[in-house]
Amino acid sequence: MSDQITVSVNGSRVLVPGGASVAVAIAIAGAHCRTSVTGEPRRALCAIGICFECRAQIDGVQHQRSCQVSCRDGMQVNTDD
Numbered sequence: 001m002s003d004q005i006t007v008s009v010n011g012s013r014v015l016v017p018g019g020a021s022v023a024v025a026i027a028i029a030g031a032h033c034r035t036s037v038t039g040e041p042r043r044a045l046c047a048i049g050i051c052f053e054c055r056a057q058i059d060g061v062q063h064q065r066s067c068q069v070s071c072r073d074g075m076q077v078n079t080d081d
């Protein structure tokens with residue numbers, strides 16, 4: 001890991017360690033990734049990209065598995081939170 005970088009999660013600036021996944025940025029922001037069809041908040045579960053619970057919009061691309069994407073400075077993340 002390297003220096004901290006800034007990522008926007010739902011419009012809020014979040015500092016994360018360089019090399020951290022977007023799922024980490026979402027957790028640091030105190031947000032959840034998406035809402036289930038029954039209305040329950042969902043967060044990263046498996047952290048290896050199999051379960052798809054951590055889907056979020058990353059830089060305008062929907063349904064990205066946030067546990068599989070590394071943060072970049074200035075990245076824009078939007079969740080169902």
